[in-house]
Amino acid sequence: MLDAASLRRDFPILSTTVNGRPLVYLDNAATTQKPLAVLDASRRYYEETNSNIHRGAHFLARLATEGFEAARHTVATHLHAESPDEVIFTSGCTDGINLTAISLTRSGLIGPGDKVLISTLEHHSNIVPWQMLCEQTGASLLIIPCHEDGSLDQDAYAKLLEQQPKLVAFNWISNAFGTVNPVVDMTAKAKAAGALVLIDAAQAAPHLKMDVQAIGSDFLAFSGHKVYAPTGTGVLWGKRSVLEAIPPYRGGGEMIKEVTFEKTTYNDLPFKFEAGTPNIEGGITLAAALDYVNSVGLDAIREHETKLIQSAATGLSEIDGIRFYGPDDRAGALSFAIKGVHHYDLGTLLDQMGVAVRTGHHCCQPLMARFGITGTTRASFALYNTEEDVAALVSAVKKAAVMLG
The missing domain is CATH 3.40.640.10 (Type I PLP-dependent aspartate aminotransferase-like (Major domain))
Known part of the structure; x- marks a missing residue:
């Protein structure tokens, strides 16, 4: 079983705080953070073999x-x-x-x-x-x-x-x-x-x-x-x-x-x-x-991330007017929209609460047009994300939905 809490120590950037809150990084489909093994390999190359x-x-x-x-x-x-x-x-x-x-x-x-x-x-x-x-x-x-x-x-x-x-x-x-x-x-x-x-x-x-x-x-x-x-x-x-x-x-x-x-x-x-x-x-x-x-193991990573996505979907489903996009067996990302709430406004408020997500058309404008929308809010997961991250996401979205509703 994957121990995400331990793996987080391999990623220095995850100790960042945003507006006094711990960073909850859920924009991994855009880019993932880098472990020490990668940072060290980069430094070693330039110091020893460039x-x-x-x-x-x-x-x-x-x-x-x-x-x-x-x-x-x-x-x-x-x-x-x-x-x-x-x-x-x-x-x-x-x-x-x-x-x-x-x-x-x-x-x-x-x-x-x-x-x-x-x-x-x-x-x-x-x-x-x-x-x-x-x-x-x-x-x-x-x-x-x-x-x-x-x-x-x-x-x-x-x-x-x-x-x-x-x-x-x-x-x-x-x-x-x-x-x-x-x-x-x-x-x-x-x-x-x-x-x-x-x-x-x-x-x-x-x-x-x-x-x-x-x-x-x-x-x-x-x-x-x-x-x-x-x-x-x-x-x-x-x-x-x-x-x-x-x-x-x-x-x-x-x-x-x-x-x-x-x-x-x-x-x-x-x-x-x-x-x-x-x-x-x-x-x-x-x-x-x-x-x-x-x-770490890709099978363990997939199992871990799937549980997080399912947990996030369960928590967010309590919000009135929410719609999820994609089939139930989705991987990596959970994309959603809340009726009456613009995805950009939602993403901005989440950022103020320390939660990093992606909003917009995700470079998929024809797909958005197929569903008659301009974009969604997307939370995307990685091996270092935890149930605490999911709880922070759900709490922040609920608060933002009330503020914007």
């Missing part, structure tokens, strides 16, 4: 290179990838999706009249790059609708697959509603229809085990800062056969084997997609974060 990598022959260059490539192995093991060569370091999930979209645009694999299929639940980062691809290739965008409970309409999905889209992209967990999509089943159906599949795993990374071989997709992207690593870090995993078939999306150093003024020969994987000096410290600290999460 150097550019791969091309240097000196002592520090070798140490930095070894650390960075060891981090790639850590990520590959975490994802159960066939090879570390399938792991591309990025600046985050958004960067990974854009990398894929731009490379596919240039590949010629998608053209006029082709279809790209995404879902109503998507973050803007998994909408806009595909709109741009469609604009540039002449393809068209199809949308999987969702039910009133925030789950995807699987019957409609099966029907849309009959149009044989060239690409299907969907999130594993909705950042707005906490909906957990059946990624293995959806991927299998998309592959049977002949599509490439990309999974946005930004919200899944801190809550669920990720086995890319079991999932069967062609791409999977996630951000480090959602899983206790620094901002500006992330990973795009791709099947070797697919990555080898598409061109790089950026040019420069490291992604080449040979350059002449007449022709450039691209490097092998994964370096083909890693032009320029990477975020070396970021890769190393991302690996430290994954090691930390695995030391």
Whole structure:
């Protein structure tokens, strides 16, 4: 059983006070706080091994290179990838999706009249790059609708697959509603229809085990800062056969084997997609974060967070006019609205009481439009949250609802 009270000692920022009250941090879907293991890894890198990598022959260059490539192995093991060569370091999930979209645009694999299929639940980062691809290739965008409970309409999905889209992209967990999509089943159906599949795993990374071989997709992207690593870090995993078939999306150093003024020969994987000096410290600290999460145990984390979400939903359900968004088996986040209360006003009052939540459309404007709202209040949970945090949330929302009602 996870001991969140003990784990909190690993996160110095959680001792912060807000207006004389202890910070209750429930904005983890936006970004998680960083444990000492990650902070120490960052400091150790800059104090002991800081150097550019791969091309240097000196002592520090070798140490930095070894650390960075060891981090790639850590990520590959975490994802159960066939090879570390399938792991591309990025600046985050958004960067990974854009990398894929731009490379596919240039590949010629998608053209006029082709279809790209995404879902109503998507973050803007998994909408806009595909709109741009469609604009540039002449393809068209199809949308999987969702039910009133925030789950995807699987019957409609099966029907849309009959149009044989060239690409299907969907999130594993909705950042707005906490909906957990059946990624293995959806991927299998998309592959049977002949599509490439990309999974946005930004919200899944801190809550669920990720086995890319079991999932069967062609791409999977996630951000480090959602899983206790620094901002500006992330990973795009791709099947070797697919990555080898598409061109790089950026040019420069490291992604080449040979350059002449007449022709450039691209490097092998994964370096083909890693032009320029990477975020070396970021890769190393991302690996430290994954090691930390695995030391706690993702199954234990999911069980702990699920109990907190259920407890919060039970407590908040006592408020008149409250509506929850997303199915009952949601993960990571609890999204809600109170009739007659604007989400921004609610969030502002909660902040004054030391409770940090997220308000607004959560970069999911099409999803909000589907439900006829401008936004929600979202409390999102992490391994260091406690029942005391839940009690503080419920108490603060009840007080704010009375003040704003």
